[in-house]
Amino acid sequence: MFIFKKVSDLQRHLQSVRSSGKRVGFAPTMGALHDGHLSLIAQANQACDISVCSIFVNPTQFNDKSDLDKYPRTTEKDIDLLLKAGCHVLFLPDVEEVYPPDFDYDFEVSLEGLDQGMEGAFRPGHFKGMVQVVRRLLQIVEPQQLFMGQKDFQQYSICKHMIKVCQLPVQIVCSPIIREVDGLAMSSRNVRLDADARALAPEIYKALQGAQALVKEGKSVAEIKNAALSALTRPGFDVDYFEIVDEDTLVPISKFEEGKRAVACTTVRCGGVRLLDNAFLT
Numbered sequence: 008m009f010i011f012k013k014v015s016d017l018q019r020h021l022q023s024v025r026s027s028g029k030r031v032g033f034a035p036t037m038g039a040l041h042d043g044h045l046s047l048i049a050q051a052n053q054a055c056d057i058s059v060c061s062i063f064v065n066p067t068q069f070n071d072k073s074d075l076d077k078y079p080r081t082t083e084k085d086i087d088l089l090l091k092a093g094c095h096v097l098f099l100p101d102v103e104e105v106y107p108p109d110f111d112y113d114f115e116v117s118l119e120g121l122d123q124g125m126e127g128a129f130r131p132g133h134f135k136g137m138v139q140v141v142r143r144l145l146q147i148v149e150p151q152q153l154f155m156g157q158k159d160f161q162q163y164s165i166c167k168h169m170i171k172v173c174q175l176p177v178q179i180v181c182s183p184i185i186r187e188v189d190g191l192a193m194s195s196r197n198v199r200l201d202a203d204a205r206a207l208a209p210e211i212y213k214a215l216q217g218a219q220a221l222v223k224e225g226k227s228v229a230e231i232k233n234a235a236l237s238a239l240t241r242p243g244f245d246v247d248y249f250e251i252v253d254e255d256t257l258v259p260i261s262k263f264e265e266g267k268r269a270v271a272c273t274t275v276r277c278g279g280v281r282l283l284d285n286a287f288l289t
């Protein structure tokens with residue numbers, strides 16, 4: 008695996024890769040890697056000739072400085088995992104490489120409300136920073152395919168929109184959520200759960216599975232939302248939101264419609280850790 012810290016070195020390498028007709032698949036991450044991240048690399052390896060992973064804890068998407076400071080950093084272990092996963096290139100830049108002095112922080116993509124609800128309502132400015140870094144990384148890496156996880160569904164939707172409006176020549180691929188055996192969605196933040204919180208956390212996925220079962224029984228959106236909220240309202244959990252939204256607009260729906268996919272998205276605070284999860288309902 009090649010490891011580059013400098014944009015110029017990475018680009019020189021990728022230039023030669025591309026000139027030999029090879030396709031580049033890219034998975035941006037913030038490190039503290041787990042099997043969810045590695046599934047993106049596996050998909051990139053399957054669909055493309057070269058997989059590129061970036062590890063960059065992007066300061067501009069953290070509205071809470073203590074969250075940025077507490078974000079787990081495990082670079083040596085990450086490198087080991089990427090080697091085992093058959094990753095071809097790791098981009099490990101410093102902040103100054105990603106945001107050089109002439110970086111245009113004012114450039115904004117109109118997100119048409121996609122960033123307003125759910126995570127956007129709880130983390131002001133988060134998606135603006137996330138779009139900024141993904142756009143910049145795409146400009147640096149110039150992949151044919153971008154692999155992002157369904158785990159962060161709003162993030163995926165916003166990136167899909169950004170790629171469309173900026174007419175970037177890259178295809179975005181949504182990778183399924185990888186879970187622990189008890190159903191908890193894998194996340195870099197899970198290491199911060201204490202034993203009690205970790206034992207409780209799988210109830211989030213159970214509530215999503217319950218919602219899927221109620222759809223099959225023909226229950227209404229309101230009934231399903233109420234049932235999920237009451238399943239999640241328990242000691243040890245603080246529900247930030249549970250929304251059933253349209254797959255494309257991310258607007259909460261009031262009824263299921265033929266030909267449109269609905270996604271249940273939730274964030275629950277458990278033992279001081281925000282846990283995100285979602286599931287397609289239709």
Ligand code: AMP
Pocket residue numbers: 035036037038042043044046047154155156157158159182183184185186192193194195
């Ligand atoms: P992060 O390092 O948390 O910014 O995540 C980097 C990428 O990995 C994003 O596209 C995430 O959606 C994806 N990802 C994180 N957790 C999982 C998971 N459990 N399953 C699949 N993809 C994931």
